[in-house]
Amino acid sequence: MQTETTEELAIEVRDLVKRYPRSKINAVDGISFSVRRGEIFGLLGPNGAGKTTTIGILTTSVLPTSGMVRIMGVDVVGDPIGVKQHISVVPQRSNLDQSLRAREILTFHAAYHGVPRAEREARAEALLKELGLEGRGHEKIRRYSGGMAQRLMLARALMHSPDVLFLDEPTNSLDPQSRLFLWDRIRAMHERGVTILLTTHDMEEAEQLCERIAIMDHGHILVLDTPDNLKKLVPGGTRLELRLRLPQKVEASRGDGAVSSDNLRALLEQLPGRPRVEELPADDGQEHHDIRSFRLYGEEAGELAVEAMRVVSASGAELRDLHVARPSLEDVFIFLTGRNLRS
Amino acid sequence: MSVETSIDAIFIEKGARERRPRNRLAMILVAFLAILRRDLVVTGREFIPFLIQVLLQPLFFLFIFGKVLPSIGAAQQSYASLLLPGIVGLTVVTTALQGVTLPLVLDLGFGREIDDRLLAPLPVSLVALEKILFAALRGLIAGAIIFPLAYWVLGSNYSVRTDAIGVIIGIMVLTALAGATLGLTIGTLVKPEQIGLMFALIFTPLIFTGCTYYPWSQLDGIRWFQVITLFNPLTYACEGLRYAMVPPVHGYTLPTLGIGWVLLGLGVTFVAFLGLGIYTFRRAVVS
Ligand SMILES: Nc1ncnc2c1ncn2[C@@H]1O[C@H](COP(=O)(O)OP(=O)(O)O)[C@@H](O)[C@H]1O
Ligand SMILES: [Mg+2]
Numbered sequence: 083m084q085t086e087t088t089e090e091l092a093i094e095v096r097d098l099v100k101r102y103p104r105s106k107i108n109a110v111d112g113i114s115f116s117v118r119r120g121e122i123f124g125l126l127g128p129n130g131a132g133k134t135t136t137i138g139i140l141t142t143s144v145l146p147t148s149g150m151v152r153i154m155g156v157d158v159v160g161d162p163i164g165v166k167q168h169i170s171v172v173p174q175r176s177n178l179d180q181s182l183r184a185r186e187i188l189t190f191h192a193a194y195h196g197v198p199r200a201e202r203e204a205r206a207e208a209l210l211k212e213l214g215l216e217g218r219g220h221e222k223i224r225r226y227s228g229g230m231a232q233r234l235m236l237a238r239a240l241m242h243s244p245d246v247l248f249l250d251e252p253t254n255s256l257d258p259q260s261r262l263f264l265w266d267r268i269r270a271m272h273e274r275g276v277t278i279l280l281t282t283h284d285m286e287e288a289e290q291l292c293e294r295i296a297i298m299d300h301g302h303i304l305v306l307d308t309p310d311n312l313k314k315l316v317p318g319g320t321r322l323e324l325r326l327r328l329p330q331k332v333e334a335s336r337g338d339g340a341v342s343s344d345n346l347r348a349l350l351e352q353l354p355g356r357p358r359v360e361e362l363p364a365d366d367g368q369e370h371h372d373i374r375s376f377r378l379y380g381e382e383a384g385e386l387a388v389e390a391m392r393v394v395s396a397s398g399a400e401l402r403d404l405h406v407a408r409p410s411l412e413d414v415f416i417f418l419t420g421r422n423l424r425s
Numbered sequence: 426m427s428v429e430t431s432i433d434a435i436f437i438e439k440g441a442r443e444r445r446p447r448n449r450l451a452m453i454l455v456a457f458l459a460i461l462r463r464d465l466v467v468t469g470r471e472f473i474p475f476l477i478q479v480l481l482q483p484l485f486f487l488f489i490f491g492k493v494l495p496s497i498g499a500a501q502q503s504y505a506s507l508l509l510p511g512i513v514g515l516t517v518v519t520t521a522l523q524g525v526t527l528p529l530v531l532d533l534g535f536g537r538e539i540d541d542r543l544l545a546p547l548p549v550s551l552v553a554l555e556k557i558l559f560a561a562l563r564g565l566i567a568g569a570i571i572f573p574l575a576y577w578v579l580g581s582n583y584s585v586r587t588d589a590i591g592v593i594i595g596i597m598v599l600t601a602l603a604g605a606t607l608g609l610t611i612g613t614l615v616k617p618e619q620i621g622l623m624f625a626l627i628f629t630p631l632i633f634t635g636c637t638y639y640p641w642s643q644l645d646g647i648r649w650f651q652v653i654t655l656f657n658p659l660t661y662a663c664e665g666l667r668y669a670m671v672p673p674v675h676g677y678t679l680p681t682l683g684i685g686w687v688l689l690g691l692g693v694t695f696v697a698f699l700g701l702g703i704y705t706f707r708r709a710v711v712s
Contacts, residue, residue: 102712143543144712163453166546177537181467187541193459194545196452238541 091152092246092277093117093140098149100135100301108147109135111301117279117294119245122272124292125281126411128421131298133281134174137248140279141171154245167195170239174250176231178223184234185210185219188241195242202241209237213267229260236267247271249280253287265290285411297415304418309411316409316417320383322357323405324350324390328372329398343374346397353389355380373402456547457555463542464559479520479567480574483512487571487578490638495582503674505582510666511637513571517597518659519632521564521604522611525556529612530620533709543710553706557605557699564601585670592669596687600662603694607658609702613709635659640667642680661690 093116100110110132117123125133138144140151142162151157156164179187185206192202210219213233223231232252239247252268253261268291272278282288288295289309296306305312328343343361350359357380364373380386383406394401415421468475491505532539542552576583615623634650635657641664644651654660665687671679682690 138712141544143540143710163449163546163548166544167452169544171540171544173537173540175537177540179463179538179541180536181538182463186466190459190463191541193462194456194542196455196459196546 090118091116092119092121092154093123093279094150094152095136095140096150098136098139098151099147100132100139100144101147108301110139110146112149113296113298113301113303115296115303115306117277119277120272120275121294122268122278122280122292124288124295125279125298126283126285126288126295126415127281127298128283130300131283132301133298134250136298137171137250137279137281141169141248142166168245169248170242170244170246171248172232172235172239172250172252174254176228176235178226178231178234178238180222180224182223183220184215184223184226187223187234188219188238191238192241197242205241206237209240212270213237214263229256229263232256232260232264233267236264240271244276246277246279249278251281251283253284254282261287285415289411295411297411297418299419305414312411312414313409316413320380320386321407321409321413322378322380322383322386322390323362323403323407324376324378324394324401325403325405326374326376326394327400327402328374329400346374346394346399347376349393349397350376350378350390353378353380353386353393355382355386357386453547453551456545457551460542460545460547460552460555461559464555468559468563475563476567476570479516479563480570483516483571484574484578486512487575491575491579491582502582505579506584506671506674507640507667507679508638509571509575509579509583509585510670511635511639511663512575513568513597513670514600514659514662514666515632515635515637516571517564517568517600518604518607518635518662519628520567521560521601522608524560524563525605525608526612526615526623527620529556529609530615530617530623533613534617539710549707549710550703552710553609553703557602557609557702560605560608561598561601564604565597568597568601584672586672589669592684593666596662596665596669596691599688599691599695600658600665603658603662603691603698606695606698606702610698610705613702613705631657631659636663640664640679641682655690658690658694661687661694665691 095116096114098110098113099108101108113132113136115123125131125136127133135144139146140153140158142158142165146159151159153165154168156168158165179190182190188206188209189202192205193199197205206219210216213236215230215233215237218226218230223234226234236249236252249268253264256264265287268278268280272291280287280291292309294306294308295312296303297312298304305315326346328346347359347361351357357378360377360379362375362377364375378386378390387404387406391401391404487505487508490500491508494500495502495504529539539552543549545552572585611623611627634654636644636654637659641651641654641660644654661682664682665684667679668681668684668687671681673679
């Protein structure tokens with residue numbers, strides 16, 4: 083039974099610790115997790131959490147201080163060459179071979195991995211096309227944009243058809259369009275059965291792509307679960323966001339008393355279930371000074387929405403936008419650490 | 426386009442491949458040769474700049490010291506024949522050494538272009554070995570081209586023994602390997618911001634204490650300096666080449682360091698820095 087489950091695993095990590103030489107703290111401090119074959123797994127955490135170090139150990143370029151890691155059943159310390167046969171890495175920072183043309187970067191990579199010549203030419207052709215680089219294969223990559231370089235690194239990683247693909251912050255600093263394109267390609271790889279481990283400090287990315295997520299901070303895994311289960315960790319269930327325009331001064335002065343944002347907030351706090359209310363800072367470039375946004379945390383979103391609308395219209399304010407949101411992974415992180423992910 | 430591989434085919438073909446596991450040694454050899462081929466392709470593409478870079482300085486040295494100075498009476502006519510082995514030795518060592526050092530310092534510090542090769546299915550020490558072999562090859566090519574160059578520059582002052590070509594080649598090969606291993610060690614220890622310092626503290630003393638421009642035996646008068654030169658591997662290269670290249674003039678044979686000492690000096694340098702260089706390389710790439 084035990085061996086059967088082990089066979090299904092692409093990645094097994096047990097009690098992994100890494101302390102860099104001359105460092106007083108552990109960059110990775112006793113983490114354990116495993117990833118099933120064919121799964122997309124995410125390591126989510128702020129800068130310095132130990133994500134890149136973890137990927138380094140799993141891909142044989144960093145030696146663990148202690149603990150055990152197996153990739154497709156092969157031990158990373160005992161048989162790094164065996165591990166390298168199974169994996170591919172797209173690093174956080176470009177490490178493309180500047181002396182080669184784009185297409186050669188792909189074909190040489192495949193050659194290092196023993197892919198026969200005709201096959202590697204055909205694959206390079208297919209992957210350049212798949213990643214939107216058709217016709218750009220003969221260029222030196224100095225002329226490539228950040229997004230193109232990132233796509234070329236993904237193409238390179240796929241040239242030897244790896245079993246496990248490691249992506250270290252794959253869409254960091256890319257424009258939104260390139261990001262969506264890469265997400266799409268990553269999902270396509272997942273559908274083809276490739277096991278994927280990615281790191282990110284972008285909540286949306288983790289939520290969009292990953293089947294399971296480990297939230298990392300200071301070298302520890304704080305929690306590990308599906309995105310939906312992680313969100314259930316945050317108390318207060320749902321979240322309601324209101325954007326409204328305060329009553330005009332003219333009307334207010336002759337009406338039943340001016341409604342300031344403070345009054346409105348007090349009114350909202352009186353709603354059934356006594357929701358917690360936060361006023362959000364004004365957006366940059368907001369066209370009107372009298373636009374206000376509030377966030378309400380409560381248990382029953384539907385009832386809260388109805389009651390909030392009633393209070394707002396009774397106050398004479400104009401409701402501009404109402405949004406019911408499930409908690410995000412961002413909320414989970416703030417809940418767990420008291421800090422914002424981007425800080 | 427008749428045959429078009431779809432991405433799916435890549436992953437379907439994989440299933441078939443997995444059923445016949447490849448022999449591990451064959452896999453390592455294939456990866457090693459592919460990495461060597463990459464370097465050949467890259468250097469081949471910039472062969473002319475490579476030649477200019479390594480040959481311009483020896484060319485001027487041969488011209489000024491082997492041709493101009495003897496012509497104006499500032500040096501003896503025979504100086505050219507002692508200088509030539511020194512220039513060959515220096516060119517082989519510096520070309521081999523810098524062929525590893527400079528790219529490696531920049532690569533480990535900034536580019537990390539080597540990462541893709543480190544992730545190939547072979548031991549990382551073989552990636553280092555490939556660098557040594559390839560840099561040694563570049564050193565040998567540069568050294569070999571010095572001969573026709575000298576023949577052209579020195580004219581009637583060109584005189585090289587032709588009865589010891591085997592010894593010349595053997596010493597050049599050993600010199601190139603020793604230079605490349607030294608380059609590997611330096612390249613893995615120096616940080617990018619220390620490159621300027623490296624030239625001043627390592628290359629300059631290496632060049633001037635290596636018996637390139639003077640024969641070792643004539644340093645008798647400056648004993649302490651003669652001893653210092655023995656710590657420089659270049660001394661053994663230049664003296665070995667003098668032994669095999671300088672013809673007797675009027676029955677007088679130039680005394681050189683014994684060939685046994687030459688082979689020992691170069692051999693010890695090669696073995697010691699091969700071990701040390703591979704150790705420091707592994708430490709630099711696997712943290
Ligand atoms: N080569 C290294 N030597 C020493 N310390 C390192 C090295 N690489 C990373 N660290 C430290 O280890 C910790 C984790 O870093 P890293 O794994 O890069 O985190 P992340 O990828 O999550 O941002 C940080 O405190 C970082 O300073
Ligand atoms: Mg990182």
